[in-house]
Amino acid sequence: MPVSEEPLLPNTEPRDELAGVLAQFPNAATLVEAATAVREAGYRRWDCHSPFPVHGIDTAMGTRRTPLPWLVLGAGLGGAMVAMGLQWWTNAFDYPLLISGKPLFSLPANIPVAFELIVLFAGLTAFLGAIVLCGLPRWAHPLLRSRTFRRVTTDGMFISIDATDPKFDVQATPNMLSSLGAVSVELCHEPAHARTIPSLLVWAVVVAGLLALLPPLFIARARATKSDQPRVHLVPDMDFQPKYKPQTASGLWADGRAMRAPVEGTLALGDLQSDDHFWRGKQGDGWAAAFPVPVTDRLMARGRQQFNVFCTPCHGLTGMGDGMISQRALRRSDSAGWVPPLSLHVEEVRKQPAGQVFNTITNGARKMPGYGAQIAAEDRWAIVLYILALQRSQNATLEDVPEAVRPQLR
Amino acid sequence: MSTLDLRSADNTGNDPTRRAALVIGHHDYASVTQLVSQLAERSRTPLAWYVAFAVSAAWAGLFFLLIGYLVFTGVGVWGNNRPVGWAFDIVNFVFWVGIGHAGTLISAILFLFRQRWRTSINRAAEAMTVFAVICAAVYPGVHIGRAWLAYWLAPYPNQMQIWPNFRSPLLWDVFAVSTYFTLSLLFWYLGMIPDLATLRDRAQSRLKRFIYGVFALGWRGSARAWHVYETAYLLLAALATPLVLSVHSVVSFDFAVSVLPGWHTTIFPPYFVAGAIFSGFAMVVTLMVPARAWFGLKDLITLRHLENMNKVILATGCMVGYAYGIEFFIAWYGGNPYEQFAFLNRALGPYAWAYWIMVTCNVAVPQLLWMKSWRTTPWKMMIVAILVNVGMWFERFVIIVISLTRDFLPSNWGAYSPTWVDLGMFAGSFGLFFMLFLLFCRWLPMVAMAEVKTVLPHPEN
Incomplete structure (x- = not known):
């Protein structure tokens, strides 16, 4: 199929920089074959794009195994050490907590928390590691500016070759892709000047950020200075209770005292021990x-x-x-x-x-x-x-x- | 394997020589995307959705109002009182955490076992997990009395120079539930990134493209990214599998590690995990049967999916029934008079009605699922699933409340009945759950499109 003329026309401003070439393929099998050919042609900076993981594409592209499992293993071991260290340091060393004569540090009682932290550390690493190793997040990318490319998340199979690849040629590379069975080939461009954030927004963020620093500053100052005022009770708990204490006044009684004298004839303990x-x-x-x-x-x-x-x-x-x-x-x-x-x-x-x-x-x-x-x-x-x-x-x-x-x- | 009946509406056949289709109807990649995405893309929200949302949001609002009332007044607004210190609060906590387990089982354990039928239901089941754990986590947070001191649960350096007790099951629970929520959320979100990218690429308005685009993180379906993504997904599944078994085990330790008759039982961890999966699958069926009908997802969530889930309900229901029997056997065989009394009191005491509701709903009713028509007829399985939900709530009530009303000293015996705040918060947590689920149905991809595309009967057409 010949390279379609229309997408090759500069549909963006002429000053835009060429970012690469994008080719769509009809199905997964053709994509795998084309990927094999592109790899054999010696390209280095290129990628396949598909709506789901295509079987056999890793071999065709020569993708190296991701180091993610090793990172996750390391994080899991780290989680185990952190958990054990935390439990030993807090409960057996810094503040020995003796409970029913049980040992201060014993493996069985410390397994559950250790297990949870292993899973937590490993899981966070698997997620964040995957995001970083996938090159994400990257919200602005030349490919995302292509309308054709929007089908990649529905049913489109694509190969993209970066313009920075040493073998990239603005004529030969698109021709090669169309000869490999591409149904359409187009050039992608990086905009000459990226859209900038409105200055009003920037200033709003700066001002909000500075204002956000004020409460911590006040707290830091309050903690570092002395005051003869009673401390601020954000939550009074039960510090102030509506009740009478000994020797306090009360308007309820004629004598103005909260404490009551015993009833006439009351005997206190020991009053009968007169002998x-x-x-x-x-x-x-x-x-x-x-x-x-x-x-x-x-x-x-x-x-x-x-x-x-x-x-x-x-x-x-x-x-x-x-x-x-x-x-x-x-x-x-x-x-x-x-x-x-x-x-x-x-x-x-x-x-x-x-x-x-x-x-x-x-x-x-x-x-x-x-x-x-x-x-x-x-x-x-x-x-x-x-x-x-x-x-x-x-x-x-x-x-x-x-x-x-x-x-x-x- | 592919034969004429491959795409027929009934894919519940048991002929081992024919592999049953996981997606029925004549679907290709584009139509799967269209079927799922159009639900989130509708420019006009149906009136029924608004009605359902208004009702559940009203109950959720009541939930938060009652929490406010509780925090400002104190836990005395609940029916909890000596000797029943744990009642609806902990019953609801265990109930909701248990519900969550089916989502993780579907997304992680069935993934490891290569049960590919999970692909149509895992997204909604994971959403259910996240929302159920949110509902669950509210209860321990507010039942501590001074909710504003809930951060004391965390080990952080403080002026009091003391630390939490790491040998307490209650602290293990803090770690287990928070880890479980974090991992469930990550798993759900990681699985959703390619589908969010689909919604971004199909979005008609700039605002939708921007919002979905932010959450899709710039996903471009790169083969190198898919390689990392699949590895990460497998690793998360492998991590979530022991995690889901550990969470309800740790929850059961809250009871089993104490010395109260009726709680102090070594069977609790496996018994709780089986019960959690049982109740969770019942909730998935309860949600999926109406959802597949209302949202036109019958081709993706087929009768075979429902039948498989009903088989899991039947199996775990039998495990739970076995646990009920073993508890009585051990009480007799162990020769401990306190334990014997605790179990006789369950079956014959003042709360016997709760016990027998539990046995009927959890052991007797699921036996209907031996019959194929009950496994494959939506309205019939709805009855079973809802009754199982009822039964599993009563199981937690029976274990927690009945055991507490009768401890060692008869002078310390008491009774429990909920107040209107207890009942309102229980109903309110359902409101919160359904409100979140309705938001999910409206704005997010309900089915994992990228995954379903890998199990289409004829991918290349």
């Missing part, structure tokens, strides 16, 4: 020496049982201050600051009246915590009784032993 001797171990101004409860064998047995539960961990079974906790603490290498519990048999304790011992059990002393909340008052008196018995047993004289058994001790 100073029983509840606080006091008689008059001093510590009580006597017991407010009857001293019986039962009380002694109860005291022993309660002492063994609450007191022995520190003071030991005999009250020597050698309980298990103290023993363990002294065995530790870092026991320098450990103060052993007091022995109940030192002079200082032995001369204390029963009421003072009771007070110590109730409210604690030095680092010993108070047990008033844990042990009932009567049981505390029982413990006091048992402590007196322990003190007596450790500091007994011969006179304390009944006369009948004294000979056995000698």
Whole structure:
């Protein structure tokens, strides 16, 4: 078929630069044959165009395999490393997050996020890599100015040869293409002067861009300077709540106070514990020496049982201050600051009246915590009784032993 | 292989010696382009489209109004309350994410298996995926209570100097769903670039040529570009295949990794994935049956396509039924009284009606598809597909809500019923979904034209 004259006529302004030649072929088979011929003719800067991937065109054109799979593999491996590094650094190193005693960094728990980041990185690379390797985006191209070429996305098969190809000849190249079975051949031109963007638009973009810089600048300034104003609450959350706090005023009541006094006759906790001797171990101004409860064998047995539960961990079974906790603490290498519990048999304790011992059990002393909340008052008196018995047993004289058994001790 | 019946209207035959045509009618490249492009090129939008769009946009508007109401008032406007902390919000999230899975299965897994019938339906199915994941992603974003702090989900350096807990399934979910959405969108868009170029080249007005041209990125059908493009498409399919299986597995971890009876089950990941594909295909059928009739795409989306999808629905429906049975078996065989009670309570407790709706719709109804007439008659398969959608929504309700109403301590038991905001947001998410789908049908190529051209029975005519 001869080269059709009409498309070859300069349909653009004469100053337009020649960009290349475009030839349409009737079907895919002819396109593949023509592609083989163009390649064998030694052209370098040329391409085939079709509405769908044509079978066998890659071999005909001698297209080299795309490096995209290697890029995707690299990105996937990168994603795995980023995910593992992120999870280790954040949860095991920068801010160790201990959850139910599980290891800070363990593979099984970190697999899901690693998998997702592998896929995300690899997928983004496959997409962006394909766009870049396809030479896209390129919104302005000489071929897109051709009306004939618009069929390429419907049913048109084309070959285009770039004018910059060393073998390109404005006469010979179109002739060769038509001899290969092209149904039409035309020359494509690059416009001499590209259409420019209106200056108004350019200035609008510049001004908008500068204005867009203002908010970040204000934020940066606010973060770098100090102010005695309360901070701006964009979202107040629950910082300001409509409620009364202690010692605030309220117009609801005649006395103007938000807090209400208890109803007449209300008893607070502890108000019924008026017996100073029983509840606080006091008689008059001093510590009580006597017991407010009857001293019986039962009380002694109860005291022993309660002492063994609450007191022995520190003071030991005999009250020597050698309980298990103290023993363990002294065995530790870092026991320098450990103060052993007091022995109940030192002079200082032995001369204390029963009421003072009771007070110590109730409210604690030095680092010993108070047990008033844990042990009932009567049981505390029982413990006091048992402590007196322990003190007596450790500091007994011969006179304390009944006369009948004294000979056995000698 | 090519014989007389190749282009006949019925291509659902099972004769193995004859390869069934994937496109029927006398189509060549130009007529395929014309058939699909004219839908997006109509200068006058049909009245029916406006009506449908107005209805769905109104519901979508309600959806966003209710989200605003929720954000300004608090999650108390929902029916969620102790012990049912997760209800419609998470039910709808799992439902919509599951819907999306069919699109990725069609576009990625069937592509890897060289199931070429996917080419006619993959575009619309992928669009469905993207829109369904958008609907899904709204729910976890707003159910956290202080929606304006949703960015705390991301690991970013902050003044509090703390990081998200990477051993929590809820965080895995953030990564899985966001990766899934990103990849689905890229896959959809990459596949659409040649077809956007078609619309650009056919555009009659300068504005349309400009807009389609911007999104077509200057695609010129270059053979070198096609080579890269096909490699990229294959790679994305290979990446999306394990991804689609992982997403619903991770969603199921949200439940399976906890210790609540009825949730703490190792069968969840495969069971959820099968259910997702099941519900997703049902939604594709629900969309495709009316779409192929209204938009005149019966030659491209043939009865054989629908029948194939119905076969997938039948297969996955049986898998889901098997999972329901195995759950009961393991509850009995495992000997854990709490788990046994949880499952008996599902079938016989106060929400038994929900359980039996689920079993009927998901296990019994799909059995109709053993009959060929149910697989190949559009109105019959519509009934099945819609009931499967209903059943799969109830499956998530059964798993999430019923399990939460009865935990270990009877003193902690409770009940759940949705408020009008719950129901409005559920309906509103459908409005958003259909609104996006209608926009897609109106302005974008509904069928992958470039791909369909490669499966035409007689390419050179």
